[in-house]
Amino acid sequence: MEAKVHECGQMTEKEQYSLLEQSIKDFEYREDNLIQILHMAQAIFGYLPAEVQKFIAEKMDISLSHVSGVVTFYSFFSTQPKGKYKIQICLGTACYVRGGKKIVDALKDELGIDIAETTPDRKFSLEVMRCIGACGLAPAISINDQVYKRVNPKKIHEILSQYE
Amino acid sequence: MVNIKINGKDIQARDDMTILEAARENNIQIPTLCHLEGIHEMGACRMCVVEVAGAKALQASCIAPVREGMEVCTHSKRVRERRKVLYELILSDHPKDCLNCGRNLSCELQALGDIIQADEARFKGELSSDTVDLSSESIVRDSAKCILCRRCVTMCNEVQQVKILNAQERGFATLIGPGNDLLMGTSTCVNCGQCTTVCPTNALHEKDAIETVWDALADPNKKVVVQTAPAVRVAIGEEFGYPAGTIVTGKMAQALHDLGFDYVFDTNFAADLTIMEEGYELLSRLVGFMVGAGKVTEKQAEELGFKGKLRQPVLPMITSCSPGWIKYIEHYYNGQLGHLSSCKSPHMMLGALVKSYFAEKEKIDPKDMFVVSVMPCTAKKYEITREEMVNGGYPNVDAVLTTRELAVMCKQAGIDLKKLEDGKFDNPLGLSSGAADIFGATGGVMEAALRTVYELLTGREIPFDNLHVEPIKGLEKIKSAAITLEGVKDEWKFLEGVEVKVAVTSGLAGASTLLDQIKKGESPYHFIEVMACPGGCITGGGQPRSDDADVRAKRMNAIYAEDEGKTLRKSHENKDLQQLYKDFLGEPLGHVSHELLHTEYVQRNRY
Structure with a gap:
């Protein structure tokens, strides 16, 4: 399963839905497996738009409002597509006291989006994390897997400009 | 039975009772907010907390079972203070504009204030979302008024099984609704309005037509x-x-x-008319079935008046008086629309x-x-x-x-x-039979139809006491009856000995059960009555909200009393209706009827 998910970027939409249907089948169409199924769906599609939620509801014979209720309850699930580059700002205690909030504001200004949103060109998306384990380097952000240490608002533009 | 003490009073309670039930049975009132007897019993709002001797925490009496020797106090200082805090917390996220709210003086939250006597507002802060959803023709959803008690969620998901109302998001952002970007008017809501009858506040209510009607009344033209x-x-x-x-x-x-x-x-009056049209439609389907099976010739069918009127013999035929039910089948069982009677409501x-x-x-x-x-x-x-x-x-x-x-x-x-003194309906569209009265209760349409169809086929009254088809009376979810046609008139001889099987359901959960049977080809019935609301129209989504637990039975008995109080008790004996057919409609299922009184349905999606 891992390998398949890893290849998701190259999958056609048809392949994505057929993989999702297989997952639902593997989880025996059971409502108490809904959260696991949603995890699989998010791994396959990158996010959980209404069409994917509808597909899941229909295959499992449950209501769309219930699926949507679960999706919107857990912050791990996203109904917005993620950007090519996922920016995570640490707001754990150390980063917070060393000005993490200012980094959030600077990134929001620079990108023109709010937390949990993605830029219209789908290049960047913005998320907040609680501690990424880099407290000695606070305040820290990570973009995809690259961690930036002792960030200050003035550095933001320069950091983002490295991403094409 | 167990022995308990509530507020110092010795009480014997059944083992399976909650503290709330035991108290109420003994005329001790405990304030509740989210509780709805038999429907929504989950201890969510905790307004019903009581102090139980020996227990560390206060107990939600609506879900706490009684125990032998239990000592309960429903109004101790600790209880009163806790209720006050809970009430103030609810109020802290509720607009306090009661005077210009549609539920002023009929709001359960407001009524609770009378008991709680919260004379201060200690918790001040931001109010949650105030989206007003006006997209539906029937139901307005005003989330600012919602206290998240989830009665509507239980009603919509468990009782009606329409399943469009659920909690979306979490914490302060929680909103009860269909989710995604759907609104009441764009979701698969069937407009039954049962949510509006259980909502304790004005968060769910009908779309107002009062001003429209006043304007029409004021228009001299x-x-x-x-x-x-x-x-x-x-x-x-x-x-x-x-x-x-x-x-x-x-x-x-x-x-x-x-x-x-x-x-x-x-x-x-039109209920009587419905019986004529729907009764003949049932017969046309039965005859159509017999023709298909080679038991009746085309010529015989013509002689019975069905020339050019034979319907596709899709059985069971299902009633179509309830528009909530119609939208439900259009969304949820759209492959079964052929079973619906074509009669308008x-x-x-x-x-x-x-x-x-x-x-x-x-x-x-x-x-x-x-x-x-x-x-x-x-x-x-x-x-x-x-x-x-x-x-x-x-x-x-x-x-x-x-x-x-x-x-x-x-x-x-x-x-x-x-x-007021008693007034009268105007004529010619004001006269009706007792059979029309009982349309208002579950089983009524079926009984009214049987009164007419049986008599039409046999020349005799239905063989039930006082014309009531007992097995399909009452408030059970699904009821059924079988009537054998005996001594039928000569022209209908081919129906002699046929056992007509009927079923009646109210509430969409029951409808779903009967439709699943049809889908599987296992339905034994010829004719089914479905009403969207549990109990039928007597407890429809637009009826007065009641705190009387027996309201359904009382209104139902009133409906049957209205029927029994009339001498005219069968639709086909309505003189004005007979005149209408003579002067205007011609005959049941005729051309004019087809144009004015019958309709078609729309295939809609569930997702």
Whole structure:
């Protein structure tokens, strides 16, 4: 399963839905497996738009409002597509006291989006994390897997400009 | 039985009772907010907390079972203070504009304040989202008024199984709704309005038609016609202080005259008409089936009057009076639409007749007519906007008021129903049989149809005491009966000995069970009655909200009493209806009927 998910970027939409249907089948169409199924769906599609939620509801014979209720309850699930580059700002205690909030504001200004949103060109998306384990380097952000240490608002533009 | 003490009083309670039930049985009232007997019992709001001796925490009495030797206090200082904090917390996220709220003086949250006596507001802060969803023709969702008690969620998901109302998001952002970007009007909501009857506040309520109706009444160029459904007359009295189950037919008719309606007609007339059309439709399906099976020749069918009228023999046939039910089957069982009777619901039939037959008779241009239906129903508000419900370019019905809205209009006009003398419906669309009255309770349409069809086939009355088909009376979810046709008239001889099987359900969960049977090809029935609301129209989504646990039974008994009080008890014996067929319609299922009284359905998606 891992390998398949890893290849998701190259999958056609048809392949994505057929993989999702297989997952639902593997989880025996059971409502108490809904959260696991949603995890699989998010791994396959990158996010959980209404069409994917509808597909899941229909295959499992449950209501769309219930699926949507679960999706919107857990912050791990996203109904917005993620950007090519996922920016995570640490707001754990150390980063917070060393000005993490200012980094959030600077990134929001620079990108023109709010937390949990993605830029219209789908290049960047913005998320907040609680501690990424880099407290000695606070305040820290990570973009995809690259961690930036002792960030200050003035550095933001320069950091983002490295991403094409 | 267990022995417990509540507020120092020795009480014997059944083992399976909750503290709340034991208290109420002994006339000790504990305030509740989210609790709905038999429907929503989950201890969510904790307003019903009580102190149990020896227990560390306060207990939610609505879910805490009684135990032998338990000592309970329902009003200790600790209990009163806890309730006050809970109440203040709810109020901290609730707009306190009670005076301009539609539920002022009928709000359960407000009524609770009278008991709690919260004289301060210690918790101040931001209010959560104030989205007002006006997308539906029937139901308005005002999230600012929502206290997240989740009664509507239980009603929508478990009782009705429509499943469009669920909690979305979490914490402070929590919102009850269909989710994604769907609204009440764009979701698969069937407009049954049961959510509006259980909502303790004004978060869910019917879309107001009161001003529209006042405007029509004030328009000197309009002839405003009103009609009332069978279930309104056994419930509207409650809004004026009468106990549940009081019949106020005459007073209601008088109130409508006093409000200034030009003609006061009775939907019951059209209920009798429905029986004629639907009864013949059932026969045409049965005969069509027999022709297909080679048991009846085409010639025989023609001789019985079914020339060119034989329907696809899709059985069981299912009633179509309940527009919530219609939208439900269109979304959820759209492969089974052929089972629906093609009859419009009675008030749509009456509207169509008002703007044709009656308009011609009185020489009124139908464009100057405005038809108002007073209904126990919120789904009828949606129904009148369906594009099929138009004849000659005019909508059959122009506005629908719920029973609750009519009560408001009476109060606005200074009419106290209690003080009125009995008035009468106008003719020619005002006379009705007892069979029409019982349309208002679950099982009524079926019984009315059987009274007529059985007699038509055999020349004798149905073989049941007092014309009541006992097995399909009552409030159970699914009821059924089998009647063997014996001694049928010569022309119907091919039906001799046939056992006609019927089923009746109210509430959409039961409908779903019967539809699943049909889908699997396992339905043993010929004819099924479905009403969207549990109990039928008597407890429809537009009826007065009641705190009487026996309200269904009381209104049902009133409906049957209204029927039994009449000498005219069978639809086909309605003289004005016979005249209507003679002068205008010709015959049941005829060309004019087909144009005015029958309709088609739409395949909709569930997702």
